[in-house]
Amino acid sequence: MAKGERANFGSKIGVILASAGSAVGLGNVWRFPYETGNHGGAAFILVYLGCVLLLGLPILIAEFLIGRHSRANTAGAYQKLAPGTQWRWVGRMSVLAGFLILSYYAVVSGWTLEYILQAATNSFAGKTSADFIASFQAFSSNPWRPVLWLIVFLLATHVIIVKGVEKGIEKASKIMMPALFIILLVLAACSVSLPGAMEGVEFLMKPDFSKVDGSVFLSAMGQSFYSLSLGMGCLCTYASYFSKDTNLPKTALSVGVITTCVSILAGFIIFPAAFSVGIQPDSGPSLIFITLPNVFQQAFSGIPVIACALSVLFYILLAMAALTSTISLHEVVTAYLHEEFHLSRRKAAWLVTGGCTFLGIFCSLSLGVLKGYTVFGLGIFDLFDFVTAKIMLPLAGMCISIFTGWYLDRRVVWGEITNDGTLKVPVYRAVIFILKYIAPVIVSLIFINELG
Ligand code: PHE
Numbered sequence: 001m002a003k004g005e006r007a008n009f010g011s012k013i014g015v016i017l018a019s020a021g022s023a024v025g026l027g028n029v030w031r032f033p034y035e036t037g038n039h040g041g042a043a044f045i046l047v048y049l050g051c052v053l054l055l056g057l058p059i060l061i062a063e064f065l066i067g068r069h070s071r072a073n074t075a076g077a078y079q080k081l082a083p084g085t086q087w088r089w090v091g092r093m094s095v096l097a098g099f100l101i102l103s104y105y106a107v108v109s110g111w112t113l114e115y116i117l118q119a120a121t122n123s124f125a126g127k128t129s130a131d132f133i134a135s136f137q138a139f140s141s142n143p144w145r146p147v148l149w150l151i152v153f154l155l156a157t158h159v160i161i162v163k164g165v166e167k168g169i170e171k172a173s174k175i176m177m178p179a180l181f182i183i184l185l186v187l188a189a190c191s192v193s194l195p196g197a198m199e200g201v202e203f204l205m206k207p208d209f210s211k212v213d214g215s216v217f218l219s220a221m222g223q224s225f226y227s228l229s230l231g232m233g234c235l236c237t238y239a240s241y242f243s244k245d246t247n248l249p250k251t252a253l254s255v256g257v258i259t260t261c262v263s264i265l266a267g268f269i270i271f272p273a274a275f276s277v278g279i280q281p282d283s284g285p286s287l288i289f290i291t292l293p294n295v296f297q298q299a300f301s302g303i304p305v306i307a308c309a310l311s312v313l314f315y316i317l318l319a320m321a322a323l324t325s326t327i328s329l330h331e332v333v334t335a336y337l338h339e340e341f342h343l344s345r346r347k348a349a350w351l352v353t354g355g356c357t358f359l360g361i362f363c364s365l366s367l368g369v370l371k372g373y374t375v376f377g378l379g380i381f382d383l384f385d386f387v388t389a390k391i392m393l394p395l396a397g398m399c400i401s402i403f404t405g406w407y408l409d410r411r412v413v414w415g416e417i418t419n420d421g422t423l424k425v426p427v428y429r430a431v432i433f434i435l436k437y438i439a440p441v442i443v444s445l446i447f448i449n450e451l452g
Contacts, residue, residue: 025325037281040211066240074233110149142370190299197272405436
């Protein structure tokens, strides 16, 4: 996208790909499995699916319509649609959330680069799961290496944002997203056929409702927003580049279905393998990095060349999926600084990259040398994740639904959702009802329950 003038996406598929590119990322393959593992498996997934349907999709449509109608960055959007009101704080909170998420997301993105290197140099060969755990711990707590990868990843994102070569990335993701999906399918099949894998499948499919408590709801809600890239103005900013005849509800549904399928598929890779090789499902953020190398090792033990090639390919695709997400995060903050403070795009982008590098270094070090420094019992990395995913995103989502349901002129909402009456949207009334009543009530109840 050229951002100097407000460009439009070239094609329908471009719209879906860019939005899905933002949505599909580490949130699906890395965060979803570890949240599922931390919260007991199948029951968490059910609550998560409920959140996607009941909160995520309607709010996604709302975010799209705010972006397309205002044709501005997320903070500017509220100033345009509700001039002189406090609504602009919702946009600002979204931008801040994007900035904070990018800071720690880039750390994990950097880890994928390390794993590309490890896979390519065949360092997984002959290792056991205990070795994978030890080597991940050694790597993530090393003060230099992860920081170096973090910087590399942020610079790659920076260059793409400044050079405006997202078009190329969009084109590439036409191939890479399906490729990632296929490789995930292959890995899931491998994982499920490992000895003892059925226990993991059960973990994913047999809900144990005794494990459902307030924190499950908070986490599932947070994960649904995170995974859809909601509440951060990403999709609002992207929608500001949509054309007049983009079908918003259909695009939202496509994004929702794609990202949910990828998450579930990731679950079917991680848990069967984790149970098979004896890794605890609640191992936290390290889960995929200690589990996946086992899948490559065990499933292709007889054919090491394939194990090596497949693992390299997988981590490259994962890094690319992370890149399309970091681009969208970076874009939100850059577009905000550029349009609201009249900085050049180049300067704005440098500020974002510099700021995220600074914070990212602390996030990375908090898993090693700064481990002892905690706030509310959480290290910096976990704190950033908690505050953004579990508080800021749902809060912003709730504000977006109230803004659309109660504040915005109904004709504007109707015009955007139905493209001025040219689309039949049978769920129109349901979407409005959810935005007005259901979403604000559910999000508030989950917050109250957790705080109380
Ligand atoms: N949805 C992305 C993922 O699942 C993460 C993300 C969140 C990206 C918010 C952009 C904005 O990886």
